[in-house]
Amino acid sequence: MKKLLRRSIRWKHSVHTPDISQTPNFTKYSPIRPINEELAPYVLETMRAFPTGSRHVNQQHYYHNRTVLIEDYLRKKPHPVSLMQLAQYYDDSAQLTKQKIINSGKFVKEELAIRMAHKLHSLQQLPFHVVNNFHFVQAYESYYNIFERFRKYPTIRTIEDNEKFAAFLRRILQDFNSLNLPHLVMGALECTILDLYPQDKMDELLSSLLRARISRRLIVEEHISITSNYSSGKKENTLVLGDIFQECSAKEYILQASKTCEKFIKDMYYESMALPELFIDGEVDLKFYFLPTHLKYLLGEILRNTYEATVKDYIRQGLDKPQPICITIVKNDESFLFRISDRAGGIPINDKNIWSFGKSKERASESLENFHRLPGLQTVSLYDHLYQTNNAISVDKANRPYRHTSLEPMSHTNLTGAKFKFETPLIKLMQRSYRYKLGIGLAMCKVYAEYWNGDLTLHSLPGYGTDTVLKLGNLIHSAKKLQLDKV
Ligand SMILES: Nc1ncnc2c1ncn2[C@@H]1O[C@H](COP(=O)(O)OP(=O)(O)O)[C@@H](O)[C@H]1O
Ligand SMILES: [Mg+2]
Known part of the structure; x- marks a missing residue:
């Protein structure tokens, strides 16, 4: 009996304790899938x-x-x-x-x-x-x-x-x-x-x-x-000597943003998908000095939300056609204001985190997942691009090179090859497909609007719709103001 017991103890040990020189099998402690070779x-x-x-x-x-x-x-x-x-x-x-x-x-x-x-x-x-x-x-x-x-x-x-x-x-x-x-x-x-x-x-x-x-x-x-x-011989300019600020036609920028949204909607659903009608009123002919990329980004992100909510509401309610979107442009000496009104039912839940980069844990996980799915953002390495001569690229067991991070300069070839454009990263981010909801559009836009002495607010009437109000300061008005993080 004693002998049997001893044998069984020895047997137990020999099966359950791996050889010290072997990698322990940690996967049995974790309910998740084992880490695969690609992720390791x-x-x-x-x-x-x-x-x-x-x-x-x-x-x-x-x-x-x-x-x-x-x-x-x-x-x-x-x-x-x-x-x-x-x-x-x-x-x-x-x-x-x-x-x-x-x-x-x-x-x-x-x-x-x-x-x-x-x-x-x-x-x-x-x-x-x-x-x-x-x-x-x-x-x-x-x-x-x-x-x-x-x-x-x-x-x-x-x-x-x-x-x-x-x-x-x-x-x-x-x-x-x-x-x-x-x-x-x-x-x-x-x-x-x-x-x-x-x-x-x-x-x-x-x-x-x-x-x-x-x-x-x-x-x-x-x-x-x-x-x-x-x-190039151009030695004088009106506001600033460079050309980064330009006279922007409000209507043109709005129409451009709405075209992009329509394209995204069609991509998301199908080519003949019904689209909301867009009306512009107020100071329709407004032209003002601004940074084109920032204006493009702000209107692009905001209209995206409006179009998305409107089309979703149209589908949800089974309406004959999507409700219209109306943009009112207002101005005074100090600022320009864009009120984007929709009838898409308002913001569904009272989400306090709507302006936050972090959000709730659930939303943060969703956003992060979508970031990881962004095309061009997957296989990367800052260190490869930084120091191409050193050994930043390691080699795996099968002698295949692998990279250390999950990010890549967004279409690197475009960035270096194409004609240089200001704020390419911002525009690239905005051009992502509707599939990738990042949940940071409003948070980012608020930073940009406030930067230019303006702000961004949302007025939601649940069951009816939302007014998104974007205010931008008149740059000519504040051109002489000394600011640290605002110039
Ligand atoms: N016009 C709107 N109508 C209804 N909901 C809106 C509107 N604008 C914004 N929202 C809500 O605010 C949320 C956050 O918007 P945003 O920060 O742009 O992130 P994302 O669009 O990636 O979710 C949206 O998911 C949506 O629920
Ligand atoms: Mg958005």
């Missing part, structure tokens, strides 16, 4: 102390950060700028001169390094598990990389130096940092899902990072624009 490298990557291939977030980071960022750049204050100042550089004339271009280049180089340093520092103040989030750490890496590139860029002395600098700026705007926008939002969503950071603080963080991003891009894009104006 990503999981591994999230477990490392430093991202593989990172040039900045590594063992030396602390020391470099202390001497260069904290003890040098953080002591310098960013300069609030006005739209007017951006354009004129140290004198009052509207003429574009060689010296102005050079001064502008010098300013941009130093200012961008300082502004990046301050944003890096604010990311460093976050709890470690937030900034070390898979997505945030890539935005951090990219910010550090930009900081370093501006910091080390040689002083601009001549007009030729500046031409080179403008090319450098164009490259920066188009390369991997075009991913920062989705990375920041995806990072926020992950932090919500994992309960890592309070939602209100996360919204505040994201809004401030986005505002700062808009300002930096404006500074850079304005410099690129005045540089190319100067070299």
Whole structure:
């Protein structure tokens, strides 16, 4: 009997305890599917102390950060700028001169390094598990990389130096940092899902990072624009010397946005799907100075919601045709207002998180899932694009190369190949198919509308419809106002 017992104990051990040299089979502890080969490298990557291939977030980071960022750049204050100042550089004339271009280049180089340093520092103040989030750490890496590139860029002395600098700026705007926008939002969503950071603080963080991003891009894009104006012989302009702001026809932009929405609806349903009628009234002929990409984005996102709700309501109610959409344009000296009225039944549930980047956990998971499905955002690697010469691409057991992250510059070839357009990432984001509901349209639009001294509100009458009101400040009115995160 004793013998039998001993044998059975030995037998038990030999079956249930794997050899110490073998990988334990963890899958039996988890109800979810085992991690497959395809996913394994990503999981591994999230477990490392430093991202593989990172040039900045590594063992030396602390020391470099202390001497260069904290003890040098953080002591310098960013300069609030006005739209007017951006354009004129140290004198009052509207003429574009060689010296102005050079001064502008010098300013941009130093200012961008300082502004990046301050944003890096604010990311460093976050709890470690937030900034070390898979997505945030890539935005951090990219910010550090930009900081370093501006910091080390040689002083601009001549007009030729500046031409080179403008090319450098164009490259920066188009390369991997075009991913920062989705990375920041995806990072926020992950932090919500994992309960890592309070939602209100996360919204505040994201809004401030986005505002700062808009300002930096404006500074850079304005410099690129005045540089190319100067070299092409155009030496005078009305509001600002570059061409990033343009006179926009409200009606044209609305019609363009509605065309895009109609196309999306047809893609989503079928070609002959009934479409809502669109009426425009009020200041129909309004033309105003604005940043074309921002206007396109704002109207695009808002109309998308309106069209989507209207068509869904038409289907739900089994109506003869979709209810019409009416846009009223109003203006005074200070602002322009667009009231987009629909009769799509209003906002179904009283969702407090409608303006939040984080949302409820359920909605955050849905959004995140859709982000992962966005075409062009799947197979990526910031580190591959950053440092193509190092060993950022690892090789799996079967000798196949794999990449470390799940994001890719949105159609990278387009970004580098096609004619340079301002704010490509934003427009790309807006052009996503209706299938991908990201749940951040209103949150983003609010940041952009507030940036331009306006706001965005929703007035929903459940059972009837919604008025979405977009107000934008008149730029000419505030062109002389000195603002830090608003220019
Ligand atoms: N005009 C509208 N009518 C009804 N619901 C709306 C309207 N505009 C926005 N919503 C609601 O607000 C939600 C959030 O909108 P948004 O932030 O643009 O994210 P998404 O459109 O990706 O869901 C929508 O899912 C929808 O439920
Ligand atoms: Mg939307």
